Amino acid sequence: MEADETFREMDEIRRRGRRSNAPTMIDVARGAGVSIATVSAFLNGTSNVSPELTQRIEAAIATIGYERNAIARSLKTGATHTIGLTVADIRNPFFTDVVATIQNVLGRAGFAVMLCSSDEDTAKQDEQIKLLLERMVDGLIIAPAGEDEVMRRLVKSTRKPVVLIDRMIEGLGVDAVLLDNTEAVSEAVRYLTGLGHRRIGYISGTPNTTTGRDRLEGYRRALAAAGIVLDPSLIRDGRFREADGYRAAMQLMTLPERPTALFSANNLMVIGAMRAIRDLGLTCPADISVASMDDFVWADIFGPRLTTVAQPVEAIGEQAARLLLDRLAGNAPPEPKVLTLRGRLMIRNSCAPLTVSQSA
Secondary structure, three states: OHHHHHHHHHHHHHHHHOOOOOOOHHHHHHHHOOOHHHHHHHHHOOOOOOHHHHHHHHHHHHHHOOOOOHHHHHHHHOOOOEEEEEEOOOOOHHHHHHHHHHHHHHHHOOOEEEEEEOOOOHHHHHHHHHHHHHOOOOEEEEOOOOOOHHHHHHHHHOOOOEEEEOOOOOOOOOEEEEEOHHHHHHHHHHHHHHOOOOOEEEEEOOOOOHHHHHHHHHHHHHHHHOOOOOOHHHEEEOOOOHHHHHHHHHHHHOOOOOOOEEEEOOHHHHHHHHHHHHHOOOOOOOOOEEEEEOOOHHHHOOOOOOEEEEOOHHHHHHHHHHHHHHHHHOOOOOOOOEEEEOOEEEOOOOOOOOOHHHHO
């Protein structure tokens, strides 16, 4: 009797206030033969609902075409089951692959992803982080475009869990999943020095990122290990972009004494470098050996097939997503966790031993 009275009162409210004919929780409850409180508990996950009642509720939802109101649910529970993800450049295959893994892991855990790309622009990055926080995301995964005070303030002031990927920002006190960039580049450049190359051009990434700085340090260490004096004229800033990689390679390859090998600090810049080599009428590896950070699907079908350092993209994405899920579930220790993974040198045929004509 009390339940019937409740339904009558709710029907009256619905008749007065509904703006459409969309089914409501009341309709679901009536169709399933359960209370509104049981439907609410099922939809919001606030308490356990028996398998038998769950089946009846799901059948009623399917029959009447009820659509769950995620916004209303989030206002009640304080959780949106949405994660904000901003990367430095979605056109970069590295970030594309990492994003795909993050979405898969979070999707299996019942979370949606709001994706932004900052285009290596810190101002755009800051606006995106503000937007994501305004949209009440439950947490953030960030591949920083760079360091600035606005980003620091936003990350430090939010109570949401934050995980950094690819690039570190010291002093934020958040979890991170990174590559050992210094060792990755050092290994690749040591491979070039082992082939006899001593004039090795380096196309660097954005210097205001730890990735850019650490990869340049790897280049320096490899030269020092081979007893090669660093020549600043062989270093050009490619800003992690294809067009800038092209410009940097053109500058290096038109020096009075050009390098015999090139190393690019990411995959987009090496594409620009290969275009520059072609436009200058040179061939790789006969005239210039080329190696790069970041393996990508085209590297193995280039002519020549590119020697690269492969990052464990799936592991990076999966570990970042799981660190965030652990924070959300309260299963992580209070101190931040930083995971550093290793790259793998993929030797193909874009590099060749130094020839007598090149060393002349």
